[in-house]
Amino acid sequence: MDPQPIGRENIGAIEFLRRLNAEVYAHFPGVQMIAEESTAWPMVSRPTYLGGLGFGLKWDMGWMHDALDYFDKDPVYRHFHHNNLTFRMLYAWHENFVLPLSHDEVVHMKGSLLGRMPGDLWQKFANLRLLFTFQMTQPGKKLLFMGGEIGQWGEWNHDRSLDWHLLEYPSHQGLKRLISDLNSHYRNEAALHEMDCDPSGFEWIDCNDADASAVSFLRWNRDRSESVVVILSFTPVTRFDYRIGLPHGGIWREIFNSDSEHYGGSGKGNFGEVNASGEPFHGRPDSAVITLPPLGGVMLRG
Numbered sequence: 001m002d003p004q005p006i007g008r009e010n011i012g013a014i015e016f017l018r019r020l021n022a023e024v025y026a027h028f029p030g031v032q033m034i035a036e037e038s039t040a041w042p043m044v045s046r047p048t049y050l051g052g053l054g055f056g057l058k059w060d061m062g063w064m065h066d067a068l069d070y071f072d073k074d075p076v077y078r079h080f081h082h083n084n085l086t087f088r089m090l091y092a093w094h095e096n097f098v099l100p101l102s103h104d105e106v107v108h109m110k111g112s113l114l115g116r117m118p119g120d121l122w123q124k125f126a127n128l129r130l131l132f133t134f135q136m137t138q139p140g141k142k143l144l145f146m147g148g149e150i151g152q153w154g155e156w157n158h159d160r161s162l163d164w165h166l167l168e169y170p171s172h173q174g175l176k177r178l179i180s181d182l183n184s185h186y187r188n189e190a191a192l193h194e195m196d197c198d199p200s201g202f203e204w205i206d207c208n209d210a211d212a213s214a215v216s217f218l219r220w221n222r223d224r225s226e227s228v229v230v231i232l233s234f235t236p237v238t239r240f241d242y243r244i245g246l247p248h249g250g251i252w253r254e255i256f257n258s259d260s261e262h263y264g265g266s267g268k269g270n271f272g273e274v275n276a277s278g279e280p281f282h283g284r285p286d287s288a289v290i291t292l293p294p295l296g297g298v299m300l301r302g
Helices: 011-027 061-071 075-081 083-090 121-137 164-168 170-188
Strands: 057-059 097-101 141-144 202-209 214-220 227-233 239-246 250-257 273-276 286-292 297-301
Touching: 061 075, 061 083, 061 097, 061 121, 083 202, 097 121, 121 141, 121 170, 121 227, 121 297, 164 170, 170 250, 202 239, 214 239, 227 239, 227 286, 273 286, 286 297
Parallel strands: 057 097, 097 141
Antiparallel strands: 202 214, 214 227, 227 297, 239 286, 250 273, 250 297
16 A cells, blocks of 8 residues: 555655655766755755655755845845845755756746846846855755856747847847856866855855945855955945955965956956965964955955
């Protein structure tokens, strides 16, 4: 006799998923089983021999909703909602998460990602570049639904192709270049991917600067021999002389800036590098003064 549901749990369905995942990984170890799941069911992405469901990854729906709710707001109000940027780090290690910007967010009258960004045309593109930078530098694997990478204005329609003609315009070309470069950095910088699902690969530098609507954090590789510093600013203000704590002194190269003119930005940045002094800050032994671009994200590598 098939197992009957007990309470709200369908024991048969649970065992089916466990068996399915175990068989898939046993016979096809190169694939990934990902759960699009939004409940508080525990251990979705933990091995079956530990009592988990056996999926490799689970969508972080909370991050998606918090991030989009934050970006929907005019920057002048964002300092009231700073917790939307930081809350996920309280649960980020409970599962092996994927950060999705999925098909569900560009259909059913929700509008496209670009169309949901506030501000004038320049700010809409800057906000979207910043959203993608925020996604790609956070711990967790990444999912971006087609059309987002070119800044499609309309909702996704399964009966027609994407609006590839938008790539005739420089702003959409710049957004596509940004996605390409973010993917390259994610692949090439071990600190951005090796410890995506391990808390030892992430450290806040400053998560409390709500007044400036800015956050900064460190990503580490597996043996902590390499690090990438990420600083994100969520207001359309260029912040000069913004001091940031760093784990060591010397030259830190600016390896990425979402405000680069190459991507359609204003070109505010740090001329390729910053020099960290011996002045302690943010509980770190060294620090540097940087230019934080408007609605922009910067990556530094020491």
